[in-house]
Amino acid sequence: MPKSYGGVLVPFVLLLISTNMVAQKSLVFGLIDGDDISRRPDPLHQLKSYNGTYNLGDKHYWASAAYTGIHGYAIAGIWLLFGLGFGSYILFKYFHGNSTPIVEYPPSSYILMFSLVVLFTILAIVASSVILAANNGFEHRVERLRQTIFDAGGDTRHTIRRVIKVLLNMQTLLSPYNSQADQMLNVTTHRLRRGSITIQQFVDKTRHTSNEAIRTLYVANIVVVTINLVLLVTALVLLVWHWPLGFIIIILCCWILTTLSWVLTGFDFFFHTFAEDTCSALEDFQQNPQNNSLQLILPCAESGTSDKILVQIGSTVHNFITQLNSKLREVQGLGSNDIGENSSGTRGVCDPFSGAPNYIFTADLCPKDTIPIGELKYVLSRVTCYGENSTGNCAGEGRFIPQASSVILFAYTQSIQDLIEIFPDLLSLTQCSKVKQAFANILQHQCRPFRRSARILWSSMLSLSIIMVLLVLTWIVKAHQETGRSFDTCSIIPKSA
Template sequence: MSPSGGYFSPLFLLLLISGTMMPHNCMAALSPDRDDVLAAHVPLTRLQLHTGRAYNITDKNYWAASVFSGIHGYVIAGIWLLIGLGFGCYIIVKNSRPSSASIVQYPDSSYILFFSFIVFFSILAMVASSFVLVADKGSLHRTKKLTETILDAGSDAQRTMQSTKGILLSIQTLIDPYDSNTSHMLNVTTHMLRRDSLSIQSFIDKTRHSGNEAIVALYVANLTVVIANLVLLVAALVSFIFRWPLGLIIIIFCCWILTTLNWVLTGINFIFHNFAEDICIALDDFEQNPESSSLQSVLPCANSTNSKKLLVKIGYTIHTCMFKINVKLTALPALQSVRNEEDNFGVWKVCDPFSGSPNYTFNPNQCPEDAIPIGNLPTILSRVTCYSSSRNCRDEGRFIPEAIFYKCSAFSESMQELIDIFPDLVRLIQCSKVKQAFSDIVQRQCKPFRKTALELWASMLSLSISMVFLTLLWAAKAYQDKGKNFSRCSIVPDRV
């Protein structure tokens, strides 16, 4: 069972219990003629899911397409590496053969022009590296914040399931002596909630761990390559100024390798940029029209039509239950052999927190001031309960058997506990916390998140292009300076 949707089955079962528990037990016990009362049943229908347009993180084709979107970086990196291998082999073969070619003399202006280009592209590379460092840091922060926002919403749902499980165990303890079937339903539901709660927690832990690893890995890769670039840029200038030809050749070789890595990271950062765009577009689409959103593949609750129908049926069930209880309370005075002004059942009314047809909206504040919560019903019934310690129940107007009273008390308290947790269950079924998290991401986080992702890719692309020109310029400069004598810190060679 997937962690994204597995917990809905036990929740549906739990809410159905509220419709089957009271009418068959307590209401039947309160009825003067003990007629059975039929309860409304809500069929457990599986939510039909469908994938949306382009963004579907559960589809392997999406991830394959995402990886392929960075192919421009991989291809250029491969071409650049092959060119480097070919150029290196050419230099090795050429230097292994004795050459009688004379040293070519260039005008002084060419040395100055070459050096000016090197300085210019070195500055560009340093500026681009600075932008990469800033964007990389911002991207790390934004990505972690977005991830934590989503995972925190999942953790909140998991905590709600845990608290619901505890309440179910309490209800099971109350009604187990009176209704083994409902107790068994609760036991099954509790085990399902526990299993799916652990599944969700495991999913969140793994996602948080693997997500953090991926985020940090990209951050460290960008940081490491950029710092290495900066070090090589400074080392190349120092080797040139202090005239260390071998060191310059080694640095050119390292720059060639680093430029290849730059292009690989350019492709990866482009994937990340596309992923950021896809996430924000999908979340915005979900906020505008949840039912047609591609996120339905991971959020079954996105189907608001099914959720509304289910909640209406649950509201109808409890509303009908409360109505019939109030009818029974009105009929109880006819059973009293001795009237007591304090036991005016015709005045007492149980609070029905659901509105009437057609929506059956949950609103606990709509109850009249004189209405009592269903959990307080045992207090009223205790006044007409014939306890074993009572001496003359008939003369005292006590007509409800003690066993029936305890049975009604158990189911009344159970019903009250279900009503108390109903708002949490509604929020869980409707994914309210998840929707709030998505809304927060769309309205507050998406714009800076997309911006930093774009800046990271653009700055890495600029750095890669700068390093290509700079590496070629250093190679050309090494060829230009070959066989010539230079004074320390001199740009122009010594003339003989």
Template sequence: MVKCQRGGFTSSATRLDHYYIHIFLLLLIFTLLAIVASGFVLATSQRTLQRTEKLKETVVGIGDDALGTIGRIMKTTKQMQYLLLPYNPQISATLDSTTEDLRSNSRVIRRFIDRSGKSFDKATHTSYVAHLVVLTINLVTLIAALILMLLHWRPGFIIIILFFWILTSLCWFLTGFDFFLHTFADDACSAFEDFEKNPQNSSLGSMLPCINDTFSGKLIAQIGNTIHSFIVELNSNMSMIYRLLGVGEENEELMGIMKVCDPFSAAPNFSYIPHSCSQDAIRIGDVPKILARFTCHQEDTTKECRRMGRFLPESSYNMAHAYSRSIQDLLDIYPDLQRLSKCNIVKNKVHEIVLHQCRPMRISTSMLWASMMSLSIIMVFLVLTWVAEAIRCWEKPISTCFHTP
């Protein structure tokens, strides 16, 4: 503008002719910049899609792990319910109620998995396809614009400028969407970090699949108390069992074998310490193996049972087997119950997200937004340059349109 003012009041066509080389160079520079920026946005969009897919797999994996754990617990509780129903209907009814609570939590987690997976897929794939389509058309239009300029087809300028304006508007729309995506990723990572520090007061506490604290705490305490009390009573009555088996208390070796392992501490904590038992203590699940040697089966006669020292009725053995097997099943699933109670499954996955995925995701979405905004700015200047070239060329004869005066 300063140069034009110094040169006097000449016509716009003369001024555009004078700066034809400058406009032509600007067209080439902005076109090359737009091509490079489009390629960079495509590469960044692909990288963002991959990282988002990885994040989705981790988040959905939280629910899958929780569902697997709950499934194992439900299978065990159903088996216990079947074993104890003939001997203790009250406990069987309690187990049925527990199974229903677990099934309810399982349905909540299943809805979380389905909702999260669909939301991730819809957002990420829609964004990637939109970027791919717009930028592919943009690259084709940029190349077509260069060809039309070399062919000296002036009506094609109007078409090119119209396409560029539409593409520029779409680029700015995608820039806004990428900014939203970057903000969402940053907020999501901040929420994961808050959940890792304080799960109870985190905004994700109601979304991530953790069993209700009140239910899980009562369940864990009740199970620990039940198992501990049962084993303590069993061991305290061991002398009576020795007398029934005809074994003297002086047989220390057998007494050691018959000691049942109690992996829980005393009240009120009932802490689970699986390695606290002595080496000569037996698992409660192995008690039926010892009682089987002294069990008189229905097909055996009373005389045969007395001769072989089998005085324990088969019905008593079946009841003992049902209780000991149920208690052992509870002990087997107790670590899973603890993980659900303390929400360790979720906490471990969230820790993995915060440690390994949040920073790359933030960088990727930030680069996508920045590169898309750069492309949008370049497209604005490119369109304005094409408008200037179209005006200059339209006011000149076609034979001199693309030649230096």
């Protein structure tokens, strides 16, 4: 190898080795940190450990996750500084007239360098094509995952609003007769409103932030890779036509694009880390919803407290219907057919709850000889003695319940009916059923392709960045090799050779 040829190539080989060492070291530490979020350095806290969990609302989480892509940012900085230094050296030599003496190379060296340029160019084009496909796949996967999570939050919020509406109706019915129930319903509706507002704030904030981040990364990958593809094809054309100035401009532009590709390598690794964190958080949520960072954004009631509340509701409804049926049997014993006799015997009000101690809700298992409590109001209307009727007339018509008592009884029966209707919603909220179903869908059908697309995007961008470093170095050696020589169009070997 001629002396001047080696003098140009050796510094770049050393740079390539050092940058790859930095990449491998940072990659190892990035993977270690990815397995334990709390051990990641936090740039917003003087690079001390994050000491937190997966939390989309915490800027320190985002900063520590973004820091996992430090290998890409660091190599981008080294590559840019080396480019500035090398460019300054070339300009210094050019303006001071220190030209390198022309050295004759054997024809095989021209063929070798041209072959390397073509090889690295083809590899770069292939890597760019993989990036474009992986970029589209990743954007589709993350959008689908985001939508599933937001839909789960939206469904939960709609359920809460439906429950609040029913509770307000119950509060209106019972407030004149039961101040304790009115106060309890008032406290419950306020808590549900706060939960609904928390979910809505999370959805609004995170939807906008995540959409901007994903869209920015998607567009940046497309723009950098597309421009890089155009420059690769242009460089081949200029290399065959042997236009030195245009080739130098291409090298300069590709140097800048290589810097950007290393930056995007860091960002793509950051989103790869985010994909791993997200799926791990969902797995933890499925195992323990109450002790999980997602509890802050999609709150679920504590299992112990919620079970007690549900049992208390079941006990209240069961005892009320039991007493009501007892009274109905007394009335039927007096001979009133309007209260509920049929061909199969005496009917009572359907009790959807089993007895103590669990009070299990079984809405669809009511006996055929019972009626829903909601239909009791029609029975009450037939046996109620209204104000315009005299007591004698009422007795003759079988209307033995005073209007005031009938109104109170109607309020309680309607409230119990409302409570029965929303009990499945209460059960869903306390058990986080819709959220768990959505997350189970993600874990079963989305997490694996989501992780895979993020990994392919990052690894293909890393491959392109390494290939572009090799290609730019080869271009520089090729440009130095052709300096001061005359070529025929589409010729690889110069005329002087």
